[in-house]
Amino acid sequence: MVFLAVEGDAESALLQLAEVKALVGRGTPVLCLASRDQVPVLSDSHWNAANDVIVRPTSFVEFCCVARMFMRRFGVHVHESDPTWDCYRFSLMSDAVEVSGERVHLRATEVDVAFELFSHAGQTLTREWLYSTVWDKYEDTQSRTLDVCISRLRRVLDLRANGWDLRAVHGMGYRLDGPAGESRGIASREAEGGLAKDASIAPTPPGPRTFFTVANK
Template sequence: MRITVMDQDPGLAEAICTTLRAAGHLPYLAADAPAVLEQLRHGEMDLLVLDAALHPATVKDLVHAARHSPHAIPVLLLSPRAAENELTSALEAGASDYLIKPVRHGELALRIQVLLRRAYPDQHAGESLRFNAYSFDTASSRIVREGKTIEVTQKEFDLALLLFRHLGRPLSRAYIRETVWPGESELPSRTLDTHVSRVRSKLGLRPENGYRLAPVYSFGYQLEQLSM
């Protein structure tokens, strides 16, 4: 997919483009706001990665232009914690998602994949998603780790993919239930916990393998990727 990147840090922007190329995308490094608008006018963009610390008016205008283009281009914001006010304003203007700097490039690739899948569902039907050693085939609901298929149920597949798609983010129990068990309002709490335990065990989501799947007190669960 065609992804435009605009960030004040040239080194970061180049690194993002490298990550995008490795994921099979076609990145374009925009020097300024007019370059972004030009791409939007010519329909040469599928997603915009934007520095939220740019001038607030610039960020708001670009988000508005992207979201109100004929294809409602998704926008991923990159924000230093100091730019919290600008981030809030951009999200209110319609930005699709955000990442806090410093950017973890594995998480960046994941967030972009989620946004593209949501924005262009017809182009991502039956896709294969890769997260380091793990590969998810959405057509067959199959998980492969280092060449070996992991036997999982459909619900275990859905739960595992949900966790990887939100790597590094805490997910509430309510959100997990609504996503993996839609319409089952009376789902016993132990059912969710049992499935989390099975996913952790079957996929080997433990610190020695570079991951931690842990409960978040009084909230839900979070899958983290650890430095190895």
């Protein structure tokens, strides 16, 4: 099973989809995440009982909801527990974060930024990577949008009081470090695939993006 976000115009998206199908086999279910302009063309050529095409979700939380429904459709087991780091619990199905059992108010993009920071705790996330991942665009790195979001996360999540340090890395981006032994949550160990602790994470080149593969079923 593959979750694929295609880039470019409809013609380019068709080529990307064909390449992925050739790689994984025609029988492997593929959920294609596309722009509104791409959906009509891709639906005509790709949609069938084993595949689906949807408008690209606007947030990671929305993507999780769509992905779980697609997985259940094909009988793939869905892990129901919420990612947790120390006293921070992320409820991906309700776009919410709890701190020591108390729900805090965050905007959808703030939840996404926080999740990326905790998922990659101990690593530097570049400004470009965060903009392209959370806002789905390569925004001017001089924009203050990310900085305002970071400032609010520090305050609302009460990071320093709970032993977490969210700091700017000059000329690069931001890095979140936690208490000894708590920097790495279960979700991050599964998602990072062995990245070095001091690595920085930057945008990937344009092209088809496979979010993750869960099963050849």
